[in-house]
Amino acid sequence: MKRIYLDNASITPTRKEVLKEMVKYYGYEYGNPSSIHTEGVNAKKALEEAKKSLAFSINAHSDEIIFTSNGTEANNLAILGMKLEGKHAITSTIEHSSVLRVFKELEKRGLSVTYVNVDENGIIDLKELKDSLKKETVLISIMLVNNEIGTIQPISEIAHIIRKSGLSILFHTDASQALLYLDINIDKLGVDMLSMDGHKVYGPKGIGALYIKRRTIMEKELKLGTENLPAVKGFVKAVELAKNEQQKEVTRLCELRDYCIQKLEKECGAKLNGDRKKRIANNINISISNIDTEFLTLQLDAEGIAVSTKSSCLKDENESYVLKAIGNSNPKNAIRITLGRDTTKKNIDKLVKVVKKHV
Amino acid sequence: MKRIYLDNASITPTRKEVLKEMVKYYGYEYGNPSSIHTEGVNAKKALEEAKKSLAFSINAHSDEIIFTSNGTEANNLAILGMKLEGKHAITSTIEHSSVLRVFKELEKRGLSVTYVNVDENGIIDLKELKDSLKKETVLISIMLVNNEIGTIQPISEIAHIIRKSGLSILFHTDASQALLYLDINIDKLGVDMLSMDGHKVYGPKGIGALYIKRRTIMEKELKLGTENLPAVKGFVKAVELAKNEQQKEVTRLCELRDYCIQKLEKECGAKLNGDRKKRIANNINISISNIDTEFLTLQLDAEGIAVSTKSSCLKDENESYVLKAIGNSNPKNAIRITLGRDTTKKNIDKLVKVVKKHV
Numbered sequence: 001m002k003r004i005y006l007d008n009a010s011i012t013p014t015r016k017e018v019l020k021e022m023v024k025y026y027g028y029e030y031g032n033p034s035s036i037h038t039e040g041v042n043a044k045k046a047l048e049e050a051k052k053s054l055a056f057s058i059n060a061h062s063d064e065i066i067f068t069s070n071g072t073e074a075n076n077l078a079i080l081g082m083k084l085e086g087k088h089a090i091t092s093t094i095e096h097s098s099v100l101r102v103f104k105e106l107e108k109r110g111l112s113v114t115y116v117n118v119d120e121n122g123i124i125d126l127k128e129l130k131d132s133l134k135k136e137t138v139l140i141s142i143m144l145v146n147n148e149i150g151t152i153q154p155i156s157e158i159a160h161i162i163r164k165s166g167l168s169i170l171f172h173t174d175a176s177q178a179l180l181y182l183d184i185n186i187d188k189l190g191v192d193m194l195s196m197d198g199h200k201v202y203g204p205k206g207i208g209a210l211y212i213k214r215r216t217i218m219e220k221e222l223k224l225g226t227e228n229l230p231a232v233k234g235f236v237k238a239v240e241l242a243k244n245e246q247q248k249e250v251t252r253l254c255e256l257r258d259y260c261i262q263k264l265e266k267e268c269g270a271k272l273n274g275d276r277k278k279r280i281a282n283n284i285n286i287s288i289s290n291i292d293t294e295f296l297t298l299q300l301d302a303e304g305i306a307v308s309t310k311s312s313c314l315k316d317e318n319e320s321y322v323l324k325a326i327g328n329s330n331p332k333n334a335i336r337i338t339l340g341r342d343t344t345k346k347n348i349d350k351l352v353k354v355v356k357k358h359v
Numbered sequence: 360m361k362r363i364y365l366d367n368a369s370i371t372p373t374r375k376e377v378l379k380e381m382v383k384y385y386g387y388e389y390g391n392p393s394s395i396h397t398e399g400v401n402a403k404k405a406l407e408e409a410k411k412s413l414a415f416s417i418n419a420h421s422d423e424i425i426f427t428s429n430g431t432e433a434n435n436l437a438i439l440g441m442k443l444e445g446k447h448a449i450t451s452t453i454e455h456s457s458v459l460r461v462f463k464e465l466e467k468r469g470l471s472v473t474y475v476n477v478d479e480n481g482i483i484d485l486k487e488l489k490d491s492l493k494k495e496t497v498l499i500s501i502m503l504v505n506n507e508i509g510t511i512q513p514i515s516e517i518a519h520i521i522r523k524s525g526l527s528i529l530f531h532t533d534a535s536q537a538l539l540y541l542d543i544n545i546d547k548l549g550v551d552m553l554s555m556d557g558h559k560v561y562g563p564k565g566i567g568a569l570y571i572k573r574r575t576i577m578e579k580e581l582k583l584g585t586e587n588l589p590a591v592k593g594f595v596k597a598v599e600l601a602k603n604e605q606q607k608e609v610t611r612l613c614e615l616r617d618y619c620i621q622k623l624e625k626e627c628g629a630k631l632n633g634d635r636k637k638r639i640a641n642n643i644n645i646s647i648s649n650i651d652t653e654f655l656t657l658q659l660d661a662e663g664i665a666v667s668t669k670s671s672c673l674k675d676e677n678e679s680y681v682l683k684a685i686g687n688s689n690p691k692n693a694i695r696i697t698l699g700r701d702t703t704k705k706n707i708d709k710l711v712k713v714v715k716k717h718v
């Protein structure tokens with residue numbers, strides 16, 4: 001029985017084309033881009049081409065791209081580059097756990113942080129954000145798409161608020177969940193920094209990138225290890241493929257997503273978490289009252305379907321702070337279903353059938 | 360013309376067997392080890408097996424292994440896990456630049472650091488280390504093998520000094536350059552933490568590991584992202600292969616290394632940097648007076664031979680602080696030649712011939 005994998009927000013399987021590209025750079029072009037010999041020069045050239053391609057796909061310049069070990073490292077670089085003492089930063093209550101963890105740590109070291117709330121659909125409260133601005137504010141970090149409930153945040157509106165304030169603020173967005181399905185244009189978004197992650201876009205694990213706008217002054221020097229060229233090339237290939245297929249795939253997935261939501265609501269009494277419209281193409285997050293979703297997840301698994309109860313990054317916590325933030329009274333009762341390239345209508349029908357059987 | 364790659368201390372090419380192992384875990388077993396569905400459970404199982412194998416190869420327990428993004432991250436985890444205020448740490452003047460960078464940063468945050476000197480062969484001064492011990496000393500970090508001059512440090516003697524002192528000190532060693540050619544036995548070494556790196560052992564880039572002895576109390580909780588399973592599996596495969604071939608390969612390389620050193624000394628007037636005996640199997644570091652080694656490196660490159668003028672991690676610095684530390688009066692005049700699996704006697708003869716032509 002072929003398994004039905006519906007946990008693509010957690011990890012997307014690496015595409016065959018991506019793997020093929022990576023293999024080229026393992027064992028053959030093994031130069032260190034910092035070395036001056038031919039192997040090193042070739043590696044540097046390959047790296048520059050990769051930067052150019054990734055930059056192109058988000059309408060940036062290649063010198064604005066830094067490759068990192070993953071999306072988390074990109075977030076860390078963006079957030080940790082600032083001065084702390086007596087300064088102020090703004091983020092949201094539903095950021096990725098790795099981002100919140102860094103801010104909690106920085107609070108201990110003298111940074112003041114405002115955690116802006118979201119409405120019942122998981123959209124950031126722009127008025128609250130605006131009211132939080134101070135002359136000490138140096139950084140705002142708001143994710144483009146939430147990893148649990150898939151809501152798309154009004155990033156360009158926030159950029160507009162920042163510009164209008166006249167304050168000198170760096171604006172960062174974590175676009176890990178967005179890169180695959182949104183047409184990201186740095187100019188239109190108006191951000192200074194943007195994080196990306198390889199294993200969320202059918203690229204390899206172990207690679208991410210940070211876009212940093214030209215002339216952005218970081219307080220601390222960015223120092224990273226040897227670039228991981230095979231992973232870089234695989235990641236960039238994945239982004240190129242995604243961009244080529246984006247329009248068609250987003251249309252297909254949105255239809256499939258809405259079909260699935262409708263069926264789950266109608267036939268299983270599910271309640272949708274997050275915004276119905278401002279929602280990434282592949283995300284479905286539902287609550288079903290009076291059901292142990294951990295049990296349901298295991299039942300689905302036994303029938304060959306992989307879904308998730310919550311973000312797999314929340315190893316230790318018992319319940320989702322994202323669902324709590326949108327006022328869900330029982331954050332343990334949720335299932336996240338994230339569609340992917342292979343997902344078919346037949347898969348959805350099977351999923352709904354199994355869920356129905358157990359509710 | 361097949362190129363002769365003699366920069367293996369910088370990056371080793373990923374072995375075919377390793378790549379084959381990695382490919383198995385890309386696209387097929389794409390579970391997130393933290394997830395509860397079958398894909399996640401399989402990934403977790405595969406990860407546990409990998410930990411077991413790596414632990415076995417250094418005589419440790421599998422719960423003492425943490426996978427990281429690379430050797431640098433392993434070093435960072437080891438060093439940054441400590442409390443700083445009013446505390447004292449000891450390291451050496453010839454540690455890897457990434458380690459020294461962390462200590463310089465921690466000094467700013469209130470840690471007092473002693474940088475112990477090395478003798479003219481690059482071996483740590485044990486008396487100086489012993490005299491540096493204080494009741495505030497909480498961490499000692501000394502690399503097992505130096506990346507530039509290949510000297511093997513007396514790690515077990517240092518462990519003995521620490522034990523005799525009765526102080527409660529965590530002892531960390533960076534074994535990135537050592538894992539391939541030394542038989543590492545945690546019990547015999549007597550360290551509490553040990554860093555490893557994938558792309559120094561014919562494994563992939565983007566993966567490393569930290570051994571942490573059971574019951575070692577870190578002040579800060581270790582939080583890392585999703586494990587990079589394909590890279591983990593590739594890394595572990597590389598270590599298994601290396602361990603199987605180690606004895607034979609070390610004998611072969613030591614002979615080749617000593618042959619090369621002798622010829623360079625005799626025919627090209629080279630002077631060896633670092634210890635002649637306490638030296639890793641594949642490292643040759645020589646100085647030749649009155650020669651521009653950057654020019655020589657490019658000449659060698661034109662003839663198909665890749666060597667390095669200094670550690671490729673020293674992007675910004677002009678000259679080697681390691682060579683300065685051993686009293687080399689002209690640290691710009693050095694070449695590092697690091698042999699590998701493919702290196703033959705014929706390669707060495709060609710290298711010597713080209714060097715001879717240019718001196």
